[in-house]
Amino acid sequence: MAIVETTDLTKVYVQDVIGVEYGRIKIRLKGRRVAALQELNLTVNEGEIFGLLGPNGAGKTTAIKIFMGLIFPTEGNARIMGKPLGDRRVKAQIGFLPENPYFYDYLKGWEFLDYYGQLYGMARKTRRAKIDEILEMVGLTHAANLPLRGYSKGMLQRIGLGQALLNDPRIVFLDEPQSGLDPFGRKEMRDIILNLKEEGKTVFFSSHILSDAEMICDRVGILYKGKLINVGYLRDLLSAQIKEYEIVASNLQEEMLKDLEGKCERVIVRKQDVMVCVRQKADAEKIVRTILASPAQLVSYIPRQETLEEYFIRQIEGGGQ
Amino acid sequence: MLKILAIARNTFKEAVRNRILYILLIFALLIMASSGVISDLTIAAKDKLIKDLGLASISFFGLLIAVFVGIGLVYNEMDKKTIYTIISKPIDRYQFVLGKYGGLLLTVYVMMLIMTAFFLFVIYFQDLVSDETVSAAIGKISEQGIYQAPTVAQYGMYLIQSFFVATGRTMGTLLQLYHSPLTANILAVVGYSCLELAIITAFAILYSTVSSPTLSAIFTVLTFIIGRMSEDIIRYAWRLNEKGLTVALGGKLKYWFVVAAAHVSPNLELFNKRSEAIYKEEVPWDGLAVYYGIVYSAMIILLAIIVFRRRNFK
Numbered sequence: 001m002a003i004v005e006t007t008d009l010t011k012v013y014v015q016d017v018i019g020v021e022y023g024r025i026k027i028r029l030k031g032r033r034v035a036a037l038q039e040l041n042l043t044v045n046e047g048e049i050f051g052l053l054g055p056n057g058a059g060k061t062t063a064i065k066i067f068m069g070l071i072f073p074t075e076g077n078a079r080i081m082g083k084p085l086g087d088r089r090v091k092a093q094i095g096f097l098p099e100n101p102y103f104y105d106y107l108k109g110w111e112f113l114d115y116y117g118q119l120y121g122m123a124r125k126t127r128r129a130k131i132d133e134i135l136e137m138v139g140l141t142h143a144a145n146l147p148l149r150g151y152s153k154g155m156l157q158r159i160g161l162g163q164a165l166l167n168d169p170r171i172v173f174l175d176e177p178q179s180g181l182d183p184f185g186r187k188e189m190r191d192i193i194l195n196l197k198e199e200g201k202t203v204f205f206s207s208h209i210l211s212d213a214e215m216i217c218d219r220v221g222i223l224y225k226g227k228l229i230n231v232g233y234l235r236d237l238l239s240a241q242i243k244e245y246e247i248v249a250s251n252l253q254e255e256m257l258k259d260l261e262g263k264c265e266r267v268i269v270r271k272q273d274v275m276v277c278v279r280q281k282a283d284a285e286k287i288v289r290t291i292l293a294s295p296a297q298l299v300s301y302i303p304r305q306e307t308l309e310e311y312f313i314r315q316i317e318g319g320g321q
Numbered sequence: 322m323l324k325i326l327a328i329a330r331n332t333f334k335e336a337v338r339n340r341i342l343y344i345l346l347i348f349a350l351l352i353m354a355s356s357g358v359i360s361d362l363t364i365a366a367k368d369k370l371i372k373d374l375g376l377a378s379i380s381f382f383g384l385l386i387a388v389f390v391g392i393g394l395v396y397n398e399m400d401k402k403t404i405y406t407i408i409s410k411p412i413d414r415y416q417f418v419l420g421k422y423g424g425l426l427l428t429v430y431v432m433m434l435i436m437t438a439f440f441l442f443v444i445y446f447q448d449l450v451s452d453e454t455v456s457a458a459i460g461k462i463s464e465q466g467i468y469q470a471p472t473v474a475q476y477g478m479y480l481i482q483s484f485f486v487a488t489g490r491t492m493g494t495l496l497q498l499y500h501s502p503l504t505a506n507i508l509a510v511v512g513y514s515c516l517e518l519a520i521i522t523a524f525a526i527l528y529s530t531v532s533s534p535t536l537s538a539i540f541t542v543l544t545f546i547i548g549r550m551s552e553d554i555i556r557y558a559w560r561l562n563e564k565g566l567t568v569a570l571g572g573k574l575k576y577w578f579v580v581a582a583a584h585v586s587p588n589l590e591l592f593n594k595r596s597e598a599i600y601k602e603e604v605p606w607d608g609l610a611v612y613y614g615i616v617y618s619a620m621i622i623l624l625a626i627i628v629f630r631r632r633n634f635k
Contacts, residue, residue: 013635065405065634068405068408068409069408069409070404070405070408070409070633070634071633071634071635072631072633088411088412088413089411091409091410091411091412092411094409096405096406096409097406098402098405098406101402101406102401102402102403103403103406104331104335104403106334106335106338106339107331107334111334115327115331116406116410118323118324118327119324119327119328119407119410119411119412120410120411121323121324121411160406163406164406
């Protein structure tokens, strides 16, 4: 079931020289137009982890801000849980962690969550219990009575995640949740996201750290210069593309090596081991059979998949122009 | 409603944890504390000077608090992007504006209350301080005709003595004080000042939803100044028009522009009851000012909500 659906979602920032806009009434002296998002058509299914990937400035944050009602689309529309954006009942079931969050530094960790709990309309008793639970979950119980001023970046990210989960949301939007975190923090964030999925929540996140996305996403959308280049299940996007076959053999005879050098993409010789790479499956199998028939030993035979990073670069090079 | 209260409470918390607030408050209290000494330098109308100075500083520092604390409050939320997580919660944008306004107004009023209490304390009890202490605190002219400033110890003595005498008297007269006409007058003046500040605070919120803190501060102070003068401007323009002297105002068009502008800006002189409190027996009930203050603030806040509702948070 679709939990987020967008049709032709477009956001154009007009850098007005003079501009007044209120609803349909627009008075402006137009300057340069910058399309931050162009006709985004996207569906996110309930219960999946969806990663919106793209380089900086691709429009990821713009898309999330539209979903959160922080900015209004120029054209097109989006529905969350089947309702138009800005619906309070829907907002009550959403969690949101912005990029590089900065929170009220004069509040203590506990006060901060309590304030946000009030904004969710939670009763005092529920709030108390939930806050303790959340602090425990994000590992900040010890810092509950410290002002946020004294929090490290990683701690801020965690308390930020805490406020996003306070209302037990059906869907969580995370904008670059792993940026600025150390490897340990990134792993923790990954574990929390995977846990959320297990609890049946939908996670929508944006990232440019592809290795992290690769590990946790069910589906990804690739955004570049405001356009959605591709979207799909990670395994479909990647496994269709076996990039090359890598064969390693040792104690190969001289004439065989020469023969291979003529046929293969790359041949790398390291002491007695030889690594060769070929594009075609038939060629690879032929080489493997030859090696097996000879006195040389076959060390490994690996069909290498494209990594998300390689796929990503290829997509952008193809679709960006 | 509960959500508006939550936002207001948090705004108040932010304000009272801000150092600027205390710097302003300390300045205000210092000026009032010194008013006793300053008034001793005047020949006559000592009481009037103390009252005028005290009441003027309450109103002035109220304005400064509204401007310097208030404008930062709204702008910071946008600048530091804390507003992202607030707006994405199940609240409406108007609730945010109302909450901010409520919290800021509460801050301003609490500060007004502290200043007023301190001011009452000063006017009631400074006469009880011995003349010697007062004259020591003023300093003296030496035989050669050179002014000798008081030492810190002498001034400190004055403050300490005022404090103890005052505290003792406060305890004794706390109940009577409420009924005294002087207190009632002062409270009335402060009350009208509070209405004036409700309008100014609303303007501060409106400006800070659309522009940077510096500009907002300038606009708010300008609004205050124009508001205080608008009555005079209109009267002056009319008088000139009656006498057929609109040329002095740069022609008819400019005349109407001036009159219109003066009408649109708030008439803040309506809330200035200081002269009544000082020179008359009592401050009369001014229903017009009360309704005007409430309606005008409500309209400005409504405008702020309208602007804020369609705002994109980039």
